Amino acid sequence: MAKAPVYAIVGNPNCGKSTLFNALTGLKQKVGNYPGVTVEKKTGTLYSQHGQPITIIDLPGAYSLAARSPDEAVTRDVLLGRREDTAQPDRVLCIVDATNLERNLYLVHQVLDLGRPVILILNMMDLAAQAGISIRVARLSQMLGIPVIPCEAVNGKGIIELKLAISRHDLPLSRHAWDIPAPIAPAVAELQASLVSNGGKAPLIARAEALLLLTDQDSVRVAGSAPLDAKTQEILRSWQSRWEAQGVDWAGTLVSSRYEAIGRLASEVAQSAKPSAQTLSDRIDAVVIHPLWGWVVLALVMTLLFFSIFKFAQAPMDWIGDGNAALAGWIRGLMPDGDLRNLLTDGVIGGVGTIVTFLPQILILFFFIGLLESTGYMARAAFIMDRLMGHVGLNGKSFIPLLSSYACAIPGIMATRTIEDPKDRLVTILVAPLMSCSARLPVYLLMIAALFPGPTYPIAAKVGIMVLMYALGTIGAFGFAWLFKRTLLRGKPPLMIMELPPYRLPRIKDVLLQMTERAGLFLKNAGTVILAISIVLWLLAAYPKSPAGATATEQLAHSFAGRAGHLLEPVIKPIGFDWHIGIGLISSFAAREVFVSTMGVVFSAESGGEDTTSLRHALNAARWPDGRVLFTPLVCITLMVFYVFAMQCMSTIAVVRRETNSWRWPLFQTAYMTGAAWIICFIVYQSGTALGF
Amino acid sequence: MAATVKLSALPVGASAVVRDIQKTDSSSVRLREMGLLVGTELTLVRCAPLGDPLEIKMRGYHLTLRKSEASLVTVEPKEP
Incomplete structure (x- = not known):
């Protein structure tokens, strides 16, 4: 038997593509990435009528093959067979x-040009009927010369018919023909010939590619795709300059002639009974x-989001925390005391475990982001916020990623994939960790407790300081976005050409599936970096060994981390920090809230879990060698400001590395954030000192 | 030919027919690919709460675009 054909699914965003893919392949899916680009690569397996496994590639949603985003570029390049990592689908x-x-x-029309067998799936037939649209399916199939399957992917209607069509050994090629406009036809012919002779393409694909090249102005190029050959490029440029001179809008x-052809098709097969009724979505x-x-x-949606994160994430976070402790205890009982045991309990469980503790929050955020996307509300939020985001040169689509970052930057950064423009996306990624995430809360709370010891201080002052820190991070994020858009990542003002899809009831199953896939990607890809940094940080704190009998505090002071704290002191003294705090800064590079536990060890306070009273006393008792108070109110404030701006999160670094495909951006990000933190702390501390605080 | 205005100047709720789209390097091609062509009928549904972007309805779906993009489009308002 011949090799089973490989299918690709293509469609506009919001047309039910993922639901159909899930319905066809069930859970037999593989989610990965196209090498070199952060576009999800999903493949699944479907068993044909004859029991033959058929591979299906779910291509990213696209409005056109003239790509405007990395997503669309991947769809285009896979369909044209330009990618080395993915064979052209049959x-x-x-x-x-x-x-x-x-x-x-419109997209279908472009795909028909590719000269591959196509099955057209009319999804959401029930909604069309409700809207008074009737479609003559048989006539459409006859006009295009390809199978057309009406379907309701959400409730599985039409899936069997579709599987039958997919199982067919032979599928016809479309016989739909449309006339390329006369002034452009010679160019298409010349480009096609060049693509065949210089690019080694098959004639039909070459024609499709030639047509695409003409609408593909300043389109997105992505890594992993073969570039256009020089000869064809030259021909293209000469035609374009000729048309430019003649004023031809090629x-x-x-585009118009394609829509004319589509219009003829649509008017023949589709009839709309009630043309402009108020739909539920409109209401x-x-x-x-x-x-x-x-x-x-x-405001309500966002409140609900944050309420759920803090309400529902707390219990599982505690369980995971307890689980980590139990696991560490179990290992302690199992292994003899030694470095290997400590590496496992303190290094691996202490480091990676801390990150895993945040997983419930991350999952809830992924769930909400998926929910907002699949209901259609995400586009509305972007629409409402576009003007505000426009002030700093971004568009409305950056809003949800930045907002999510108040809980945790990781889902926020992964949610930037909906931003089409690569530069806007990068700017959003770069500033997202400036939004005060929940890992900063323990640091803020400790510092506020040290700042206002005892209940005599008004609660308003404590809340006020907290709000100030959140405001500072937000202003910082927008300020740096503004700066980056004007300097480093200068680009055209982003477009806001966006569909407002009709509201749809989300399929919880699809949202949950997407959530687990994203969380899995985070763990899989960030896991190794997090593990490596955890081990390094453990080594820094565990070596060199201090003499036997030393307390944990003495050991830490003796270790590389302790020495680094001393080395760091000249750098951080101008912002009011001593080497004790320096150790905290180094160890909390893993995650910000580690600062609290490190301070506990540094000042040998009894650890009391949530209760930081003894730690607060220890902090208030801490002195410089000359007897000055270390944690003055000004230093507490400065330290909080430092945590507002400094990167101090290895998971974020790992995710940014993954999302930008290089070490360059996460390193730049760490440098600019830490640099900004130091400079702003310097200003705060020095001016505060000068003013006599 | 009847009086034309820029799409960005069309009152909310008004319907119009596209008469011209200024050719620019990027946004105009995507607008056309989304189905906004000379001869297309559209309705300006609303402005965003802060006045920009705009939401239009055409070909049975809703599309947003910024005023700066809408100013490239000349439309002929239909009599109500």
């Missing part, structure tokens, strides 16, 4: 939203994007 499943036929058919003409939007109520809804 056949294509095109899924369209039946309620919005014309625009969805790209516009091509929801009347409230959700209302000039006043819109803000109320946005």
Whole structure:
């Protein structure tokens, strides 16, 4: 038997593509990444009628093959066979939203040009019927000459028919023909010929690629794709300059002629009974994007999000914390005392365990982000916030990633994948960790406790300081975004050409699946970096060994970390910190809240879990060698400011490395954030000292 | 030809027909690919709460674009 064909699924965003892919492949999916780009690569297996395994690639959602985002670029390059890591799919499943036929058919029209067998799937037929749209499926199939399958992916209707079509040994090629506009036809022919002779392409693909090159102005190039050959490039440029001189709008003409062809198809097969009825989505939007109520809804959604994170994440976080302690205790009982045991209990469980403790929060955030995406609210939030984000040169799509970063920067950074423009995405990633995440809370709380010892201080002062820190981080994030957009990552102002999809009830199963996939990607890819840094940090604190009988405090002071604290002192003295704090800064590079436990060891306070009273007393008793108080109010404030700005999070570094595919950006990010932290602390401390605080 | 205005100047709730799209290097191609073409009928549904971007309805779906992008599009308002 011949090798089973490989299928690719393509479709616009929001047309139900993921649901269909899940329905076809069940849980037999593999999620990874296209090498060199942070675009998810999903493949799954479906068993044909004859029991033959068929590979299905779920390509990223795209409106057009003239790519505007890395996602669309991957879709384009896979379909054109330009990627070395992914063979060109043999056949294509095109899924369209039946309620919005014309625009969805634009992509299909481009795919038909590729000369591969295509199965067209009309999804959401029920919603189309509700909207009064009737589609003559058989006529569409006849006009295009390809199988057309009506379907409701959400409830599984049409999936069997689709599987039957997929199982067919032979599928017809489309016989749909459309006329390339006369002024452009010679260019297409010349480019096609060049792609065949110089690029080694098959004639049909070459024609499709030639058409694409003409609408593909300043399109996105991504790593892992073969570049265009020089000869063809030259031909393209000469035609473009000729048209430029003659005032021919070649790209516009091509798009229009495609839409004309689509219009003829649509008018023949689709009829709309009630043309402009108020839909449920319209009525929801009347409230959700209302000039006043819109803000109320946005505030409510965000409050609910943060409430759930703090409400529902706490218990599992405690369990994981207890589990870590139990695991460490178990290992202690199992192994003889020694470095290997301490490496496992203090290094690995202490380091990686700390990060895993945050997993419930990360999962809840992923869940909410998935929910916001699949209901359609994400686009509304971006719409509402676009103007504000525009002030710093970003667009509304940066809003949710930045907001999520108040809980944890990791899901926030991973949510930036919806931002099309690579520079905007990078700027958002670079500033996201400046939003005060929940790992900073223990540090803030400890410092506030040290700042206002005892209950005599008004609660308003404590809250006020806390709010100030959050505000400082937010202002910092926007300030640096503004700066980066004007200097390092200068680009065109981002577009806000975005679909507002109809509201849909989310499929919890799909959202949960997506959540676990994303969390798995985080653990898998960040895990090794986190493990490595944990071990290094443990080594720094455990070696060299102090003489037998030394306390934990003496050992830490004697270790590399302790010595580094001393080495660091000249650098951090101008911001009011001594070497004790220096050790805290070094060890909390793993995660910010480690600062609290390190301070406990440094000042040999009895550890009391949540209760930091004894630690607070120890801090208040700490002195410089000359007898000055170490933790003056000014130093407490300065330390908080330091944690507002400094990177101090190895998980973020690991995720940024993964999302930007290089060490360059995470290193730059760590440098600029720590640099900014020092400079701002210097200003705060020195001016505070000068003012007599 | 009847009076035309920029899409960015169209009142909220008004319907219009696209008469011209200024050619720029990037945004105009994507706008067209999304189905905004000469002859397309559209309705300006609303402005965002802060006045920008705009939301239009055309070809049975909703699209947002910034005022700066809308100013590239000339439309002919339809009589209500």
